[in-house]
Amino acid sequence: KQEVTQIPAALSVPEGENLVLNCSFTDSAIYNLQWFRQDPGKGLTSLLLIQSSQREQTSGRLNASLDKSSGRSTLYIAASQPGDSATYLCAVWTYNTDKLIFGTGTRLQVFP
Amino acid sequence: EAGVAQSPRYKIIEKRQSVAFWCNPISGHATLYWYQQILGQGPKLLIQFQNNGVVDDSQLPKDRFSAERLKGVDSTLKIQPAKLEDSAVYLCASSFSGGASYNEQFFGPGTRLTVL
Numbered sequence: 001k002q003e004v005t006q007i008p009a010a011l012s013v014p015e016g017e018n019l020v021l022n023c024s025f026t027d028s029a030i031y032n033l034q035w036f037r038q039d040p041g042k043g044l045t046s047l048l049l050i051q052s053s054q055r056e057q058t059s060g061r062l063n064a065s066l067d068k069s070s071g072r073s074t075l076y077i078a079a080s081q082p083g084d085s086a087t088y089l090c091a092v093w094t095y096n097t098d099k100l101i102f103g104t105g106t107r108l109q110v111f112p
Numbered sequence: 113e114a115g116v117a118q119s120p121r122y123k124i125i126e127k128r129q130s131v132a133f134w135c136n137p138i139s140g141h142a143t144l145y146w147y148q149q150i151l152g153q154g155p156k157l158l159i160q161f162q163n164n165g166v167v168d169d170s171q172l173p174k175d176r177f178s179a180e181r182l183k184g185v186d187s188t189l190k191i192q193p194a195k196l197e198d199s200a201v202y203l204c205a206s207s208f209s210g211g212a213s214y215n216e217q218f219f220g221p222g223t224r225l226t227v228l
Contacts, residue, residue, distance in 0.1 A: 004154070034216075036219075041221070041222075041224070042221050042222070043116070043203060043219035043220050043221045043222050044155070044203070044205075044219040045219075046216060046218075049216060089154055089155075091154070098168075099157050099160070099168065100157065100217065102154025102155050102156070103154050104152065104153055104154050105153075
């Protein structure tokens with residue numbers, strides 16, 4: 001059974017810091033891994049999608065890496081801003097379950 | 113392109129009452145998903161439709177939850193009767209097609225249900 005864990009559960013940092021959010025999964029037979037952002041009262045916004053054959057994806061100040069063999073992914077946020085405050089979720093699409101399995105999320109607060 | 117629409121955005125009911133949520137997916141998306149997100153947890157898939165057929169409802173509590181997607185477009189998720197533990201955000205998502213060949217899912221804003 002695929003299990004997805006995210007560490008830390010919550011993070012509060014001053015503006016300008018570089019951040020690393022961690023995601024681990026137990027079944028390495030994944031099709032892809034996706035990072036989402038969730039703002040209070042809103043749905044999920046896809047940030048980055050990494051196919052199983054890829055090592056990383058970049059979008060602006062965001063960089064996500066994938067190490068399938070060790071079951072880990074990291075989301076790197078450069079020069080954090082208050083507008084980055086949100087909950088970040090990672091999710092994997094696993095061959096065995098054929099569905100998107102989510103982690104519990106990291107709640108990020110960036111203060112001025 | 114219009115996104116996934118959901119209504120209502122918020123609903124407060126008492127336990128044992130019934131409630132229904134509505135979802136309108138992105139035009140042309142054949143696959144529709146309903147997720148339940150309990151506070152502090154990640155979303156959990158309740159049911160997946162491919163057009164108007166059910167692909168996966170293994171995690172749907174069928175004694176109280178039901179869902180339909182008539183005509184393969186809009187979908188309704190119903191809870192009858194509601195329990196306290198049903199308090200959650202219910203997210204609807206859609207994708208161009210589902211199956212093992214993953215297609216990116218697009219999520220609606222969700223419906224926040226509070227059961228008192």
